[in-house]
Amino acid sequence: MHIPVLQKEVINYLAPQSNQNFVDTTFGQGGHSLAILEKNKPDGKVLGIEFDPKLYEKFTIYNFQFSSNFQFSNRLILKNDSYVNLKKIVQEYNFRPISGILFDLGISSWHLEKSERGFSFRKKDEILDMRYNPEKTSLTAQDILNQWNKKEIEKILREYGEEKFAKRIAENIIELRIRKPIKTTSDLVRIIDKVVPASHLRSVTRTFQALRIAVNNELNNLKISLPQSLEILNHGGRIVVISFHSLEDRIVKNFFKENKKRGYLKILTKKPITPTKKELQRNPKARSAKLRAAVKI
Ligand SMILES: C[S@@+](CC[C@H](N)C(=O)[O-])C[C@H]1O[C@@H](n2cnc3c(N)ncnc32)[C@H](O)[C@@H]1O
Structure with missing residues:
Protein backbone atom coordinates (compact mmCIF):
# COMPACT_ATOMS: atom_id res chain seq x y z
CA MET A 1 0.00 0.00 0.00
CA HIS A 2 1.26 3.47 -0.89
CA ILE A 3 1.58 5.71 2.18
CA PRO A 4 0.56 9.23 1.14
CA VAL A 5 3.46 11.66 1.58
CA LEU A 6 3.08 14.94 3.53
CA GLN A 7 -0.62 14.19 4.02
CA LYS A 8 -1.21 16.68 6.84
CA GLU A 9 0.69 19.39 5.01
CA VAL A 10 -1.27 18.80 1.77
CA ILE A 11 -4.54 19.34 3.64
CA ASN A 12 -3.11 22.32 5.46
CA TYR A 13 -2.09 24.08 2.22
CA LEU A 14 -5.04 23.03 0.06
CA ALA A 15 -7.33 24.03 2.96
CA PRO A 16 -10.42 22.21 1.65
CA GLN A 17 -13.78 23.58 2.87
CA SER A 18 -17.28 22.17 2.64
CA ASN A 19 -18.60 21.82 -0.91
CA GLN A 20 -15.41 22.93 -2.68
CA ASN A 21 -14.02 21.03 -5.69
CA PHE A 22 -10.46 19.78 -6.10
CA VAL A 23 -8.36 18.12 -8.79
CA ASP A 24 -5.89 15.39 -7.78
CA THR A 25 -3.72 15.16 -10.90
CA THR A 26 -1.79 12.09 -9.68
CA PHE A 27 -4.46 9.98 -8.02
CA GLY A 28 -2.35 6.84 -7.46
CA GLN A 29 -4.06 4.84 -4.75
CA GLY A 30 -6.16 7.81 -3.72
CA GLY A 31 -4.63 8.56 -0.32
CA HIS A 32 -4.65 12.32 -0.73
CA SER A 33 -8.02 12.34 -2.49
CA LEU A 34 -9.63 10.46 0.40
CA ALA A 35 -8.31 13.02 2.87
CA ILE A 36 -9.76 15.83 0.74
CA LEU A 37 -13.13 14.05 0.42
CA GLU A 38 -13.28 13.85 4.23
CA LYS A 39 -12.97 17.63 4.37
CA ASN A 40 -15.14 18.89 1.50
CA LYS A 41 -18.36 17.09 2.57
CA PRO A 42 -21.25 17.04 1.93
CA ASP A 43 -21.20 18.07 -1.75
CA GLY A 44 -17.60 18.92 -2.65
CA LYS A 45 -16.07 16.79 -5.42
CA VAL A 46 -12.66 15.47 -6.40
CA LEU A 47 -11.58 14.87 -9.97
CA GLY A 48 -8.81 12.25 -9.82
CA ILE A 49 -6.48 11.71 -12.78
CA GLU A 50 -4.24 8.65 -13.03
CA PHE A 51 -2.18 7.81 -16.11
CA ASP A 52 -1.39 4.18 -15.35
CA PRO A 53 -4.25 2.05 -16.72
CA LYS A 54 -3.48 -0.94 -14.53
CA LEU A 55 -3.19 1.07 -11.35
CA TYR A 56 -6.33 2.97 -12.33
CA GLU A 57 -8.29 -0.21 -12.73
CA LYS A 58 -6.83 -2.05 -9.78
CA PHE A 59 -7.01 0.61 -7.11
CA THR A 60 -9.14 3.47 -8.27
CA ILE A 61 -12.12 1.68 -9.73
CA TYR A 62 -12.06 -1.27 -7.37
CA ASN A 63 -11.30 0.65 -4.22
CA PHE A 64 -13.95 3.25 -4.71
CA GLN A 65 -16.72 1.16 -6.14
CA PHE A 66 -16.60 -1.95 -4.03
CA SER A 67 -15.03 -1.13 -0.70
CA SER A 68 -15.77 0.94 2.37
CA ASN A 69 -14.74 3.98 0.32
CA PHE A 70 -17.99 3.52 -1.60
CA GLN A 71 -19.41 6.34 0.53
CA PHE A 72 -17.22 8.75 -1.48
CA SER A 73 -17.87 7.40 -4.94
CA ASN A 74 -20.67 9.82 -5.81
CA ARG A 75 -18.32 12.75 -5.11
CA LEU A 76 -15.33 11.32 -6.94
CA ILE A 77 -14.76 11.44 -10.69
CA LEU A 78 -11.92 9.29 -11.98
CA LYS A 79 -10.16 9.62 -15.30
CA ASN A 80 -7.45 7.42 -16.78
CA ASP A 81 -5.37 10.04 -18.59
CA SER A 82 -2.28 12.22 -18.25
CA TYR A 83 -2.29 15.50 -16.36
CA VAL A 84 -0.77 16.94 -19.51
CA ASN A 85 -4.41 17.05 -20.66
CA LEU A 86 -5.59 18.71 -17.46
CA LYS A 87 -7.48 21.58 -19.09
CA LYS A 88 -9.20 19.29 -21.56
CA ILE A 89 -10.24 16.81 -18.87
CA VAL A 90 -11.69 19.57 -16.69
CA GLN A 91 -13.65 20.86 -19.69
CA GLU A 92 -14.87 17.37 -20.53
CA TYR A 93 -16.45 17.00 -17.08
CA ASN A 94 -17.38 20.68 -16.81
CA PHE A 95 -15.59 20.49 -13.47
CA ARG A 96 -15.82 24.03 -12.09
CA PRO A 97 -15.21 26.00 -9.93
CA ILE A 98 -11.90 24.54 -8.79
CA SER A 99 -10.60 25.48 -5.33
CA GLY A 100 -7.37 23.50 -5.41
CA ILE A 101 -5.10 21.34 -7.55
CA LEU A 102 -2.63 18.78 -6.25
CA PHE A 103 0.39 17.27 -8.00
CA ASP A 104 2.09 14.43 -6.06
CA LEU A 105 4.77 13.65 -8.60
CA GLY A 106 6.69 10.52 -9.42
CA ILE A 107 6.15 6.93 -8.63
CA SER A 108 3.86 4.99 -6.32
CA SER A 109 4.90 2.02 -4.15
CA TRP A 110 2.81 -0.21 -6.36
CA HIS A 111 5.03 0.58 -9.36
CA LEU A 112 8.15 -0.41 -7.47
CA GLU A 113 6.76 -3.48 -5.80
CA LYS A 114 4.03 -4.92 -8.00
CA SER A 115 3.98 -3.52 -11.52
CA GLU A 116 6.67 -5.89 -12.92
CA ARG A 117 7.83 -3.14 -15.29
CA GLY A 118 11.41 -2.86 -14.08
CA PHE A 119 11.05 0.29 -11.98
CA SER A 120 12.99 -1.18 -9.05
CA PHE A 121 16.54 -2.52 -9.00
CA ARG A 122 15.52 -4.64 -6.01
CA LYS A 123 13.37 -6.76 -8.32
CA LYS A 124 15.53 -9.27 -10.11
CA ASP A 125 15.15 -10.02 -13.80
CA GLU A 126 12.20 -7.75 -14.54
CA ILE A 127 12.06 -6.43 -18.08
CA LEU A 128 13.23 -2.80 -18.23
CA ASP A 129 10.03 -1.14 -19.38
CA MET A 130 9.33 1.73 -16.89
CA ARG A 131 6.32 3.19 -18.71
CA TYR A 132 3.46 4.42 -16.51
CA ASN A 133 1.16 3.84 -19.45
CA PRO A 134 2.33 1.12 -21.87
CA GLU A 135 -0.78 1.70 -23.99
CA LYS A 136 -0.01 5.35 -24.71
CA THR A 137 3.77 5.61 -24.43
CA ASN A 216 7.82 9.17 -19.06
CA ASN A 217 8.94 12.64 -20.11
CA GLU A 218 8.23 13.70 -16.55
CA LEU A 219 9.89 17.13 -16.46
CA ASN A 220 8.32 18.28 -19.68
CA ASN A 221 4.89 17.05 -18.55
CA LEU A 222 5.17 19.18 -15.43
CA LYS A 223 6.18 22.24 -17.47
CA ILE A 224 3.15 21.78 -19.71
CA SER A 225 0.68 21.20 -16.88
CA LEU A 226 1.50 23.94 -14.38
CA PRO A 227 0.28 26.80 -16.62
CA GLN A 228 -2.91 24.83 -17.30
CA SER A 229 -3.52 24.47 -13.57
CA LEU A 230 -3.23 28.23 -13.09
CA GLU A 231 -5.66 28.82 -15.94
CA ILE A 232 -8.41 26.53 -14.64
CA LEU A 233 -8.11 27.46 -10.97
CA ASN A 234 -10.65 29.73 -9.31
CA HIS A 235 -9.41 33.02 -7.83
CA GLY A 236 -8.37 32.23 -4.25
CA GLY A 237 -7.74 28.60 -5.30
CA ARG A 238 -4.52 26.84 -4.43
CA ILE A 239 -1.86 24.84 -6.25
CA VAL A 240 0.11 22.32 -4.16
CA VAL A 241 3.02 20.37 -5.65
CA ILE A 242 5.04 17.60 -4.02
CA SER A 243 8.23 16.87 -5.94
CA PHE A 244 10.97 14.29 -5.39
CA HIS A 245 13.71 15.58 -7.65
CA SER A 246 15.68 18.83 -7.60
CA LEU A 247 14.88 19.57 -11.26
CA GLU A 248 11.15 19.13 -10.62
CA ASP A 249 11.38 21.38 -7.59
CA ARG A 250 13.20 24.02 -9.64
CA ILE A 251 10.47 23.96 -12.29
CA VAL A 252 7.80 24.54 -9.62
CA LYS A 253 9.83 27.21 -7.83
CA ASN A 254 10.44 29.15 -11.06
CA PHE A 255 6.83 28.81 -12.17
CA PHE A 256 5.61 30.21 -8.85
CA LYS A 257 8.19 33.03 -8.93
CA GLU A 258 7.34 34.09 -12.50
CA ASN A 259 3.63 34.16 -11.77
CA LYS A 260 4.15 36.05 -8.55
CA LYS A 261 5.96 38.71 -10.61
CA ARG A 262 3.07 38.80 -13.07
CA GLY A 263 0.65 39.30 -10.18
CA TYR A 264 -1.16 35.96 -10.66
CA LEU A 265 0.08 33.98 -7.65
CA LYS A 266 0.91 34.52 -4.01
CA ILE A 267 3.48 32.03 -2.76
CA LEU A 268 2.50 30.32 0.50
CA THR A 269 5.76 28.44 1.11
CA LYS A 270 8.86 30.65 1.18
CA LYS A 271 10.96 27.52 1.45
CA PRO A 272 9.79 24.05 0.45
CA ILE A 273 8.09 22.04 3.18
CA THR A 274 9.79 18.71 3.92
CA PRO A 275 8.64 15.68 5.94
CA THR A 276 9.09 15.70 9.71
CA LYS A 277 11.41 13.21 11.41
CA LYS A 278 8.35 11.35 12.61
CA GLU A 279 7.02 10.95 9.06
CA LEU A 280 10.41 9.76 7.82
CA GLN A 281 10.58 7.12 10.53
CA ARG A 282 7.23 5.79 9.41
CA ASN A 283 7.88 6.24 5.69
CA PRO A 284 11.54 6.51 4.61
CA LYS A 285 10.42 6.70 0.96
CA ALA A 286 9.30 10.28 1.70
CA ARG A 287 12.87 11.44 2.29
CA SER A 288 13.35 13.59 -0.81
CA ALA A 289 9.83 15.05 -0.85
CA LYS A 290 9.42 18.81 -1.11
CA LEU A 291 6.09 20.60 -1.02
CA ARG A 292 5.44 24.04 -2.49
CA ALA A 293 2.11 25.84 -2.47
CA ALA A 294 0.67 29.03 -3.95
CA VAL A 295 -2.69 30.75 -4.15
CA LYS A 296 -4.21 32.36 -7.27
CA ILE A 297 -4.92 36.06 -6.79
C1 LIG B 1 3.41 9.54 -5.98
S1 LIG B 1 2.12 8.73 -6.82
C2 LIG B 1 0.68 9.47 -6.16
C3 LIG B 1 0.20 8.85 -4.91
C4 LIG B 1 -1.15 9.37 -4.45
N1 LIG B 1 -1.09 10.76 -4.08
C5 LIG B 1 -1.67 8.52 -3.30
O1 LIG B 1 -1.86 9.08 -2.21
O2 LIG B 1 -1.88 7.33 -3.48
C6 LIG B 1 2.16 9.46 -8.40
C7 LIG B 1 1.15 8.89 -9.36
O3 LIG B 1 1.10 9.71 -10.52
C8 LIG B 1 0.89 8.89 -11.64
N2 LIG B 1 1.35 9.63 -12.82
C9 LIG B 1 2.60 9.73 -13.32
N3 LIG B 1 2.61 10.51 -14.41
C10 LIG B 1 1.34 10.93 -14.60
C11 LIG B 1 0.70 11.76 -15.55
N4 LIG B 1 1.39 12.34 -16.55
N5 LIG B 1 -0.63 11.98 -15.43
C12 LIG B 1 -1.35 11.41 -14.43
N6 LIG B 1 -0.81 10.59 -13.51
C13 LIG B 1 0.53 10.37 -13.57
C14 LIG B 1 1.69 7.64 -11.35
O4 LIG B 1 1.21 6.55 -12.08
C15 LIG B 1 1.47 7.49 -9.83
O5 LIG B 1 0.41 6.64 -9.58
Whole structure:
Protein backbone atom coordinates (compact mmCIF):
# COMPACT_ATOMS: atom_id res chain seq x y z
CA MET A 1 0.00 0.00 0.00
CA HIS A 2 1.26 3.47 -0.89
CA ILE A 3 1.58 5.71 2.18
CA PRO A 4 0.56 9.23 1.14
CA VAL A 5 3.46 11.66 1.58
CA LEU A 6 3.08 14.94 3.53
CA GLN A 7 -0.62 14.19 4.02
CA LYS A 8 -1.21 16.68 6.84
CA GLU A 9 0.69 19.39 5.01
CA VAL A 10 -1.27 18.80 1.77
CA ILE A 11 -4.54 19.34 3.64
CA ASN A 12 -3.11 22.32 5.46
CA TYR A 13 -2.09 24.08 2.22
CA LEU A 14 -5.04 23.03 0.06
CA ALA A 15 -7.33 24.03 2.96
CA PRO A 16 -10.42 22.21 1.65
CA GLN A 17 -13.78 23.58 2.87
CA SER A 18 -17.28 22.17 2.64
CA ASN A 19 -18.60 21.82 -0.91
CA GLN A 20 -15.41 22.93 -2.68
CA ASN A 21 -14.02 21.03 -5.69
CA PHE A 22 -10.46 19.78 -6.10
CA VAL A 23 -8.36 18.12 -8.79
CA ASP A 24 -5.89 15.39 -7.78
CA THR A 25 -3.72 15.16 -10.90
CA THR A 26 -1.79 12.09 -9.68
CA PHE A 27 -4.46 9.98 -8.02
CA GLY A 28 -2.35 6.84 -7.46
CA GLN A 29 -4.06 4.84 -4.75
CA GLY A 30 -6.16 7.81 -3.72
CA GLY A 31 -4.63 8.56 -0.32
CA HIS A 32 -4.65 12.32 -0.73
CA SER A 33 -8.02 12.34 -2.49
CA LEU A 34 -9.63 10.46 0.40
CA ALA A 35 -8.31 13.02 2.87
CA ILE A 36 -9.76 15.83 0.74
CA LEU A 37 -13.13 14.05 0.42
CA GLU A 38 -13.28 13.85 4.23
CA LYS A 39 -12.97 17.63 4.37
CA ASN A 40 -15.14 18.89 1.50
CA LYS A 41 -18.36 17.09 2.57
CA PRO A 42 -21.25 17.04 1.93
CA ASP A 43 -21.20 18.07 -1.75
CA GLY A 44 -17.60 18.92 -2.65
CA LYS A 45 -16.07 16.79 -5.42
CA VAL A 46 -12.66 15.47 -6.40
CA LEU A 47 -11.58 14.87 -9.97
CA GLY A 48 -8.81 12.25 -9.82
CA ILE A 49 -6.48 11.71 -12.78
CA GLU A 50 -4.24 8.65 -13.03
CA PHE A 51 -2.18 7.81 -16.11
CA ASP A 52 -1.39 4.18 -15.35
CA PRO A 53 -4.25 2.05 -16.72
CA LYS A 54 -3.48 -0.94 -14.53
CA LEU A 55 -3.19 1.07 -11.35
CA TYR A 56 -6.33 2.97 -12.33
CA GLU A 57 -8.29 -0.21 -12.73
CA LYS A 58 -6.83 -2.05 -9.78
CA PHE A 59 -7.01 0.61 -7.11
CA THR A 60 -9.14 3.47 -8.27
CA ILE A 61 -12.12 1.68 -9.73
CA TYR A 62 -12.06 -1.27 -7.37
CA ASN A 63 -11.30 0.65 -4.22
CA PHE A 64 -13.95 3.25 -4.71
CA GLN A 65 -16.72 1.16 -6.14
CA PHE A 66 -16.60 -1.95 -4.03
CA SER A 67 -15.03 -1.13 -0.70
CA SER A 68 -15.77 0.94 2.37
CA ASN A 69 -14.74 3.98 0.32
CA PHE A 70 -17.99 3.52 -1.60
CA GLN A 71 -19.41 6.34 0.53
CA PHE A 72 -17.22 8.75 -1.48
CA SER A 73 -17.87 7.40 -4.94
CA ASN A 74 -20.67 9.82 -5.81
CA ARG A 75 -18.32 12.75 -5.11
CA LEU A 76 -15.33 11.32 -6.94
CA ILE A 77 -14.76 11.44 -10.69
CA LEU A 78 -11.92 9.29 -11.98
CA LYS A 79 -10.16 9.62 -15.30
CA ASN A 80 -7.45 7.42 -16.78
CA ASP A 81 -5.37 10.04 -18.59
CA SER A 82 -2.28 12.22 -18.25
CA TYR A 83 -2.29 15.50 -16.36
CA VAL A 84 -0.77 16.94 -19.51
CA ASN A 85 -4.41 17.05 -20.66
CA LEU A 86 -5.59 18.71 -17.46
CA LYS A 87 -7.48 21.58 -19.09
CA LYS A 88 -9.20 19.29 -21.56
CA ILE A 89 -10.24 16.81 -18.87
CA VAL A 90 -11.69 19.57 -16.69
CA GLN A 91 -13.65 20.86 -19.69
CA GLU A 92 -14.87 17.37 -20.53
CA TYR A 93 -16.45 17.00 -17.08
CA ASN A 94 -17.38 20.68 -16.81
CA PHE A 95 -15.59 20.49 -13.47
CA ARG A 96 -15.82 24.03 -12.09
CA PRO A 97 -15.21 26.00 -9.93
CA ILE A 98 -11.90 24.54 -8.79
CA SER A 99 -10.60 25.48 -5.33
CA GLY A 100 -7.37 23.50 -5.41
CA ILE A 101 -5.10 21.34 -7.55
CA LEU A 102 -2.63 18.78 -6.25
CA PHE A 103 0.39 17.27 -8.00
CA ASP A 104 2.09 14.43 -6.06
CA LEU A 105 4.77 13.65 -8.60
CA GLY A 106 6.69 10.52 -9.42
CA ILE A 107 6.15 6.93 -8.63
CA SER A 108 3.86 4.99 -6.32
CA SER A 109 4.90 2.02 -4.15
CA TRP A 110 2.81 -0.21 -6.36
CA HIS A 111 5.03 0.58 -9.36
CA LEU A 112 8.15 -0.41 -7.47
CA GLU A 113 6.76 -3.48 -5.80
CA LYS A 114 4.03 -4.92 -8.00
CA SER A 115 3.98 -3.52 -11.52
CA GLU A 116 6.67 -5.89 -12.92
CA ARG A 117 7.83 -3.14 -15.29
CA GLY A 118 11.41 -2.86 -14.08
CA PHE A 119 11.05 0.29 -11.98
CA SER A 120 12.99 -1.18 -9.05
CA PHE A 121 16.54 -2.52 -9.00
CA ARG A 122 15.52 -4.64 -6.01
CA LYS A 123 13.37 -6.76 -8.32
CA LYS A 124 15.53 -9.27 -10.11
CA ASP A 125 15.15 -10.02 -13.80
CA GLU A 126 12.20 -7.75 -14.54
CA ILE A 127 12.06 -6.43 -18.08
CA LEU A 128 13.23 -2.80 -18.23
CA ASP A 129 10.03 -1.14 -19.38
CA MET A 130 9.33 1.73 -16.89
CA ARG A 131 6.32 3.19 -18.71
CA TYR A 132 3.46 4.42 -16.51
CA ASN A 133 1.16 3.84 -19.45
CA PRO A 134 2.33 1.12 -21.87
CA GLU A 135 -0.78 1.70 -23.99
CA LYS A 136 -0.01 5.35 -24.71
CA THR A 137 3.77 5.61 -24.43
CA SER A 138 6.05 3.85 -26.90
CA LEU A 139 9.57 4.52 -25.58
CA THR A 140 10.80 2.03 -22.96
CA ALA A 141 13.90 1.97 -20.76
CA GLN A 142 15.22 -0.90 -22.91
CA ASP A 143 14.93 1.30 -26.02
CA ILE A 144 17.02 4.01 -24.39
CA LEU A 145 19.68 1.57 -23.19
CA ASN A 146 19.96 -0.34 -26.47
CA GLN A 147 19.32 2.35 -29.08
CA TRP A 148 20.36 5.78 -27.82
CA ASN A 149 23.93 6.94 -28.40
CA LYS A 150 26.53 7.41 -25.68
CA LYS A 151 26.11 11.18 -25.40
CA GLU A 152 22.33 10.93 -25.07
CA ILE A 153 22.53 8.26 -22.36
CA GLU A 154 25.23 10.15 -20.50
CA LYS A 155 23.13 13.32 -20.63
CA ILE A 156 20.04 11.80 -19.00
CA LEU A 157 22.14 10.02 -16.35
CA ARG A 158 23.89 13.29 -15.51
CA GLU A 159 20.83 15.56 -15.68
CA TYR A 160 17.99 13.39 -14.40
CA GLY A 161 20.07 11.10 -12.21
CA GLU A 162 22.64 13.70 -11.06
CA GLU A 163 25.05 10.78 -11.41
CA LYS A 164 28.73 11.69 -11.30
CA PHE A 165 29.77 8.44 -12.98
CA ALA A 166 27.37 9.13 -15.87
CA LYS A 167 30.10 9.07 -18.51
CA ARG A 168 31.59 5.76 -17.36
CA ILE A 169 28.22 4.09 -16.97
CA ALA A 170 27.19 5.26 -20.46
CA GLU A 171 30.47 3.99 -21.94
CA ASN A 172 29.98 0.62 -20.32
CA ILE A 173 26.38 0.39 -21.57
CA ILE A 174 27.53 1.00 -25.14
CA GLU A 175 30.35 -1.51 -24.84
CA LEU A 176 28.29 -4.31 -23.34
CA ARG A 177 25.12 -3.97 -25.37
CA ILE A 178 27.05 -4.90 -28.54
CA ARG A 179 27.63 -8.34 -27.04
CA LYS A 180 24.23 -8.77 -25.45
CA PRO A 181 21.21 -6.42 -25.43
CA ILE A 182 20.37 -4.97 -22.00
CA LYS A 183 16.99 -6.36 -21.15
CA THR A 184 16.45 -6.79 -17.42
CA THR A 185 16.91 -4.99 -14.12
CA SER A 186 19.70 -7.45 -13.26
CA ASP A 187 21.53 -6.75 -16.56
CA LEU A 188 21.58 -3.04 -15.74
CA VAL A 189 22.62 -3.51 -12.10
CA ARG A 190 25.56 -5.68 -13.23
CA ILE A 191 26.75 -2.98 -15.63
CA ILE A 192 26.67 -0.27 -12.96
CA ASP A 193 28.31 -2.64 -10.50
CA LYS A 194 31.32 -2.99 -12.79
CA VAL A 195 31.81 0.75 -13.12
CA VAL A 196 31.14 1.94 -9.56
CA PRO A 197 31.69 -0.94 -7.17
CA ALA A 198 32.18 1.13 -3.99
CA SER A 199 29.02 3.26 -3.71
CA HIS A 200 27.20 1.26 -6.30
CA LEU A 201 23.71 1.29 -4.70
CA ARG A 202 23.39 5.06 -4.98
CA SER A 203 24.42 5.00 -8.62
CA VAL A 204 21.93 2.21 -9.30
CA THR A 205 19.12 4.24 -7.70
CA ARG A 206 20.08 7.34 -9.69
CA THR A 207 20.36 5.47 -12.97
CA PHE A 208 16.94 3.85 -12.53
CA GLN A 209 15.44 7.24 -11.62
CA ALA A 210 17.00 8.92 -14.66
CA LEU A 211 15.62 6.27 -17.02
CA ARG A 212 12.12 6.52 -15.51
CA ILE A 213 12.07 10.31 -15.86
CA ALA A 214 13.23 10.09 -19.48
CA VAL A 215 10.81 7.31 -20.46
CA ASN A 216 7.82 9.17 -19.06
CA ASN A 217 8.94 12.64 -20.11
CA GLU A 218 8.23 13.70 -16.55
CA LEU A 219 9.89 17.13 -16.46
CA ASN A 220 8.32 18.28 -19.68
CA ASN A 221 4.89 17.05 -18.55
CA LEU A 222 5.17 19.18 -15.43
CA LYS A 223 6.18 22.24 -17.47
CA ILE A 224 3.15 21.78 -19.71
CA SER A 225 0.68 21.20 -16.88
CA LEU A 226 1.50 23.94 -14.38
CA PRO A 227 0.28 26.80 -16.62
CA GLN A 228 -2.91 24.83 -17.30
CA SER A 229 -3.52 24.47 -13.57
CA LEU A 230 -3.23 28.23 -13.09
CA GLU A 231 -5.66 28.82 -15.94
CA ILE A 232 -8.41 26.53 -14.64
CA LEU A 233 -8.11 27.46 -10.97
CA ASN A 234 -10.65 29.73 -9.31
CA HIS A 235 -9.41 33.02 -7.83
CA GLY A 236 -8.37 32.23 -4.25
CA GLY A 237 -7.74 28.60 -5.30
CA ARG A 238 -4.52 26.84 -4.43
CA ILE A 239 -1.86 24.84 -6.25
CA VAL A 240 0.11 22.32 -4.16
CA VAL A 241 3.02 20.37 -5.65
CA ILE A 242 5.04 17.60 -4.02
CA SER A 243 8.23 16.87 -5.94
CA PHE A 244 10.97 14.29 -5.39
CA HIS A 245 13.71 15.58 -7.65
CA SER A 246 15.68 18.83 -7.60
CA LEU A 247 14.88 19.57 -11.26
CA GLU A 248 11.15 19.13 -10.62
CA ASP A 249 11.38 21.38 -7.59
CA ARG A 250 13.20 24.02 -9.64
CA ILE A 251 10.47 23.96 -12.29
CA VAL A 252 7.80 24.54 -9.62
CA LYS A 253 9.83 27.21 -7.83
CA ASN A 254 10.44 29.15 -11.06
CA PHE A 255 6.83 28.81 -12.17
CA PHE A 256 5.61 30.21 -8.85
CA LYS A 257 8.19 33.03 -8.93
CA GLU A 258 7.34 34.09 -12.50
CA ASN A 259 3.63 34.16 -11.77
CA LYS A 260 4.15 36.05 -8.55
CA LYS A 261 5.96 38.71 -10.61
CA ARG A 262 3.07 38.80 -13.07
CA GLY A 263 0.65 39.30 -10.18
CA TYR A 264 -1.16 35.96 -10.66
CA LEU A 265 0.08 33.98 -7.65
CA LYS A 266 0.91 34.52 -4.01
CA ILE A 267 3.48 32.03 -2.76
CA LEU A 268 2.50 30.32 0.50
CA THR A 269 5.76 28.44 1.11
CA LYS A 270 8.86 30.65 1.18
CA LYS A 271 10.96 27.52 1.45
CA PRO A 272 9.79 24.05 0.45
CA ILE A 273 8.09 22.04 3.18
CA THR A 274 9.79 18.71 3.92
CA PRO A 275 8.64 15.68 5.94
CA THR A 276 9.09 15.70 9.71
CA LYS A 277 11.41 13.21 11.41
CA LYS A 278 8.35 11.35 12.61
CA GLU A 279 7.02 10.95 9.06
CA LEU A 280 10.41 9.76 7.82
CA GLN A 281 10.58 7.12 10.53
CA ARG A 282 7.23 5.79 9.41
CA ASN A 283 7.88 6.24 5.69
CA PRO A 284 11.54 6.51 4.61
CA LYS A 285 10.42 6.70 0.96
CA ALA A 286 9.30 10.28 1.70
CA ARG A 287 12.87 11.44 2.29
CA SER A 288 13.35 13.59 -0.81
CA ALA A 289 9.83 15.05 -0.85
CA LYS A 290 9.42 18.81 -1.11
CA LEU A 291 6.09 20.60 -1.02
CA ARG A 292 5.44 24.04 -2.49
CA ALA A 293 2.11 25.84 -2.47
CA ALA A 294 0.67 29.03 -3.95
CA VAL A 295 -2.69 30.75 -4.15
CA LYS A 296 -4.21 32.36 -7.27
CA ILE A 297 -4.92 36.06 -6.79
C1 LIG B 1 3.41 9.54 -5.98
S1 LIG B 1 2.12 8.73 -6.82
C2 LIG B 1 0.68 9.47 -6.16
C3 LIG B 1 0.20 8.85 -4.91
C4 LIG B 1 -1.15 9.37 -4.45
N1 LIG B 1 -1.09 10.76 -4.08
C5 LIG B 1 -1.67 8.52 -3.30
O1 LIG B 1 -1.86 9.08 -2.21
O2 LIG B 1 -1.88 7.33 -3.48
C6 LIG B 1 2.16 9.46 -8.40
C7 LIG B 1 1.15 8.89 -9.36
O3 LIG B 1 1.10 9.71 -10.52
C8 LIG B 1 0.89 8.89 -11.64
N2 LIG B 1 1.35 9.63 -12.82
C9 LIG B 1 2.60 9.73 -13.32
N3 LIG B 1 2.61 10.51 -14.41
C10 LIG B 1 1.34 10.93 -14.60
C11 LIG B 1 0.70 11.76 -15.55
N4 LIG B 1 1.39 12.34 -16.55
N5 LIG B 1 -0.63 11.98 -15.43
C12 LIG B 1 -1.35 11.41 -14.43
N6 LIG B 1 -0.81 10.59 -13.51
C13 LIG B 1 0.53 10.37 -13.57
C14 LIG B 1 1.69 7.64 -11.35
O4 LIG B 1 1.21 6.55 -12.08
C15 LIG B 1 1.47 7.49 -9.83
O5 LIG B 1 0.41 6.64 -9.58
